[in-house]
Amino acid sequence: MTYFEFESKTCDVNINSSVSRIRQVRRWPLFSIIVIAVLIIFAVFAPLIAPHDPKIGELEDRHVPPLFFGGTADHILGTDGLGRDIFSRVVYGSRVTVSIAALALGVGCVIGTLLGIVSGYYGGWVDEVIMRMVDIKFAVPLILIALALVVSLGSSLGLLLGLLVFMVWGHFSRQVRAEVLVIIKTDYVSAARLSGASPIRIMSHHILPGVISIMVVVGTLQVGAIVLAEASLSFLGAGVPPPTAAWGSMVSDGRLYIVTAWWVSLIPGLAIGMLVVSITLLGDWLRDRLDPQIRQVQ
Amino acid sequence: MQFLVKRLIAGFLALLIVTMLVFGLSRIHGDPRTLLISEDATQEQYDELGRHLGLDQPLYRQYLLNLSHLIRADLGNSILQHRPVEEILLSRIPNSVFLATVAFLFATLIGIPLGVLAAVNRGRLWDHGIRAFAVLGQALPIFWVALVLIYIFAVGLSWVPASRNNGWSSVILPAITLGWFGASGQIRILRSSMLEVLDSEYVRLARAKGSTERSVIWKHALRNALVGPITFAGLTLASLITGSIVVETVFSWPGLGLLAVQSVTNSDYPILQGVILLVAIVYIVASLIVDVLYTIIDPRIRI
Numbered sequence: 001m002t003y004f005e006f007e008s009k010t011c012d013v014n015i016n017s018s019v020s021r022i023r024q025v026r027r028w029p030l031f032s033i034i035v036i037a038v039l040i041i042f043a044v045f046a047p048l049i050a051p052h053d054p055k056i057g058e059l060e061d062r063h064v065p066p067l068f069f070g071g072t073a074d075h076i077l078g079t080d081g082l083g084r085d086i087f088s089r090v091v092y093g094s095r096v097t098v099s100i101a102a103l104a105l106g107v108g109c110v111i112g113t114l115l116g117i118v119s120g121y122y123g124g125w126v127d128e129v130i131m132r133m134v135d136i137k138f139a140v141p142l143i144l145i146a147l148a149l150v151v152s153l154g155s156s157l158g159l160l161l162g163l164l165v166f167m168v169w170g171h172f173s174r175q176v177r178a179e180v181l182v183i184i185k186t187d188y189v190s191a192a193r194l195s196g197a198s199p200i201r202i203m204s205h206h207i208l209p210g211v212i213s214i215m216v217v218v219g220t221l222q223v224g225a226i227v228l229a230e231a232s233l234s235f236l237g238a239g240v241p242p243p244t245a246a247w248g249s250m251v252s253d254g255r256l257y258i259v260t261a262w263w264v265s266l267i268p269g270l271a272i273g274m275l276v277v278s279i280t281l282l283g284d285w286l287r288d289r290l291d292p293q294i295r296q297v298q
Numbered sequence: 299m300q301f302l303v304k305r306l307i308a309g310f311l312a313l314l315i316v317t318m319l320v321f322g323l324s325r326i327h328g329d330p331r332t333l334l335i336s337e338d339a340t341q342e343q344y345d346e347l348g349r350h351l352g353l354d355q356p357l358y359r360q361y362l363l364n365l366s367h368l369i370r371a372d373l374g375n376s377i378l379q380h381r382p383v384e385e386i387l388l389s390r391i392p393n394s395v396f397l398a399t400v401a402f403l404f405a406t407l408i409g410i411p412l413g414v415l416a417a418v419n420r421g422r423l424w425d426h427g428i429r430a431f432a433v434l435g436q437a438l439p440i441f442w443v444a445l446v447l448i449y450i451f452a453v454g455l456s457w458v459p460a461s462r463n464n465g466w467s468s469v470i471l472p473a474i475t476l477g478w479f480g481a482s483g484q485i486r487i488l489r490s491s492m493l494e495v496l497d498s499e500y501v502r503l504a505r506a507k508g509s510t511e512r513s514v515i516w517k518h519a520l521r522n523a524l525v526g527p528i529t530f531a532g533l534t535l536a537s538l539i540t541g542s543i544v545v546e547t548v549f550s551w552p553g554l555g556l557l558a559v560q561s562v563t564n565s566d567y568p569i570l571q572g573v574i575l576l577v578a579i580v581y582i583v584a585s586l587i588v589d590v591l592y593t594i595i596d597p598r599i600r601i
Contacts, residue, residue, distance in 0.1 A: 132304075132311070135304075136308055140312055141577055144573065145319065147558055151562050152324070152326045224437065231439050232440070235547075236543070248439075251439075255445055265442075266442070266445060269439060272438075272442065273438040276437040276439070277434065280436070
């Protein structure tokens with residue numbers, strides 16, 4: 001289980017009013033905002049920022065160390081075993097990370113929220129079926145299914161996306177449904193129903209706006225999990241197929257040279273770590289701000 | 299009770315779905331005969347094997363046949379090693395259990411004192427430091443932490459071996475890697491439940507009747523606050539299973555996780571199938587135990 005699952009299970013315990021907490025809430029998570037902003041700039045302007053081609057290296061430039069460890073300014077973060085510039089690969093790798101995280105989160109959020117709203121609104125057997133699906137989803141170890149799929153179908157971007165969507169949708173469904181159960185008891189929903197609004201109109205105009213804040217919170221908590229899962233799968237060879245530069249597979253490429261060229265794997269790993277730490281801190285801050293009391297209602 | 303029955307059914311269904319998935323994928327993978335039989339086999343041998351494996355039957359019969367093999371713990375033969383999969387799995391289990399146990403002990407031994415320390419020193423330097431330790435433990439990718447530890451302690455200082463299982467000294471780094479990740483969750487949960495308990499009536503009463511601060515914290519408060527981490531212990535265990543696949547790969551630790559990753563490289567599907575089913579069972583049973591503990595330890599909790 002990741003930090004994010006712990007978090008979503010424990011935040012009802014976490015909510016305790018205190019001075020230190022209020023003081024914390026006011027502080028902007030500057031570190032997170034800077035790291036995430038830099039990452040997005042990298043991803044958007046990768047060809048302008050990267051000094052070298054991320055896929056082609058000069059073999060005589062193999063394992064050049066980073067700038068302050070005996071290297072040159074030509075390769076600020078050094079080069080890998082094929083002489084490819086690591087900084088350029090990290091910059092291009094951010095495109096993979098950002099686009100995969102955004103797509104998986106987007107699709108997972110839409111599917112999960114939709115099912116959560118339908119489940120909470122209709123109740124009865126519809127609810128029962130959807131929630132049992134969520135239970136089953138949580139009972140299946142994703143990483144092994146991923147490995148089995150890769151053996152049978154080969155690794156591909158589509159497969160990776162599918163797996164990540166499968167990983168996140170349940171979190172949205174659970175939390176959104178819990179919120180919907182509260183919203184449908186409010187007077188304005190009863191009023192809308194009495195005035196003859198159709199179920200679809202009630203769900204889209206009266207319930208959806210009420211669950212947006214919970215979607216944002218679950219979303220920020222899940223982005224980190226997605227980034228980590230993508231990195232782990234790429235590391236195990238079940239993620240983004242080579243030669244595309246993905247951070248996880250870069251760490252994996254370099255791990256055999258850890259004795260002679262530590263930078264090949266430690267630098268891309270540091271990028272993953274900094275990003276996930278930033279997302280975590282931002283998620284914590286956002287949850288404190290929105291404080292939507294994530295509920296664990298079954 | 300109704301909740302537990304539902305969970306039991308969900309766990310059972312999940313297991314069934316895993317077997318279907320694994321079976322379906324093995325068929326997408328292709329005719330199993332092409333992997334099992336040598337190229338110079340005769341057509342008769344080929345057909346004979348087909349009948350033996352039930353390939354002449356409809357797909358659902360094939361699945362049921364597969365399921366009946368699984369129930370009898372007959373997982374077939376490894377394609378590469380030509381040995382029964384059960385045998386290979388059994389030889390790897392002790393290594394995985396050893397690593398997981400040491401990691402779990404390590405996580406508990408540092409998780410509980412640090413969680414208490416953070417709660418007692420709330421808002422002070424200790425608290426901030428411990429919380430940073432916990433956030434990092436859960437946010438840093440496990441494989442990266444493993445590599446950094448290898449670089450510092452095995453390559454730089456040569457205190458411990460970098461890989462494989464050579465007894466106690468080689469379990470240290472993988473166990474710390476896994477344990478840090480596990481401890482981080484426990485620290486966060488214990489800290490928040492400790493804070494809640496320290497604020498309660500009976501802790502105030504214990505203080506009022508003149509108990510020493512040490513006895514208040516470690517006896518009165520911790521005992522009640524431990525409910526949080528204990529109910530999460532099973533889930534921590536389940537997450538350690540996933541984490542150990544990555545850790546075993548980095549440290550070439552000869553357990554089930556490494557076996558699974560190697561069987562992917564070798565396209566040895568029967569082995570992978572065996573690992574998946576075994577881990578799925580452990581995972582599902584662990585989650586079930588958590589749910590049972592959840593309701594037994596603290597009857598107030600009704601999810």
